[in-house]
Amino acid sequence: MNKVRGEGRLQKPQVATNVILALVALFYLLPLWYALNNAxxxxxxxxxxxxxxxxxxxxFENIARAYEQLHFKTAFFNSALILALSLLLLVTLGSLAAYGVILPNNRAIRRLYTFFVALISVPPQITIVPLLLLLKRLDLVNSFLGVAFVYAGMYLPFVIFLYAGFMRSIPKEIVESASIDGCGPLKTYIHIYMPLLKTITGIVLVIRGVSIWNDLLVPLIVLNKNAMFTLPLQLYIFSSSKVGQWDLVFGGTVLVCLPITVFFLAFQKSFVKGVMAGSLKG
Incomplete structure (x- = not known):
């Protein structure tokens, strides 16, 4: 009887937790349903x-009209190209920088890594003006590569922090065995580290990919040509000109959100595996 009572007492906090989580889920799903069904x-x-x-x-008329007026094909290509370039820079430079941090064990490199980690606390908005001035000097304004460089500068500290943490968890015996077999530092990075870091790469793609796709500030400042506008920027201009026409606004919103939702679902398993691995290590 005491065991049964004890189990009943343990279930009460679980029920309360489930109720709170259900309310939180409802809080997030209600606006989503409101936009989706009105589209x-x-x-x-x-x-x-x-x-x-x-x-x-x-x-389906709202979706069709919003598709045409948003210039969806062009804007989608622009967003996809910026996303691909930005993620390529983040994964390549972030993993190489993290590899360079953990490979040598000296005080100067540790201080440099501490500096990288400290940059995470810097708000990205503070760096927009100096970055824009630098882009003008390098003639990268109105350039997809210029936008990708801005995102790389904004998000690299966080990516380096993630990669360095996971690289430290890889047993050193594997690296030592590779060096005995004749693998140099570059081959070790390509053939040993990167295949073992698929999970963390998936996390970087999801977290930073969603942020880059949904960002409005950087394209608004760097891109001035209509033909180079991204989907969020086109939606911003489109919704500003369609005040009161909620059918078109909701239709355009669903169109803009659809590609990144598919992208998130494609990398969802890697994201969940990475989160679970991090929680188990902690």
């Missing part, structure tokens, strides 16, 4: 039934 609804139905989607109010 496939006639304008007059949005004000009458904003939270319910019926057969009579259902339509």
């Amino acid at each position: 496939f609804k006639y304008a007059e139905s949005i004000s009458v039934q904003p939270f319910w989607l019926t057969k009579h109010s259902f339509t």
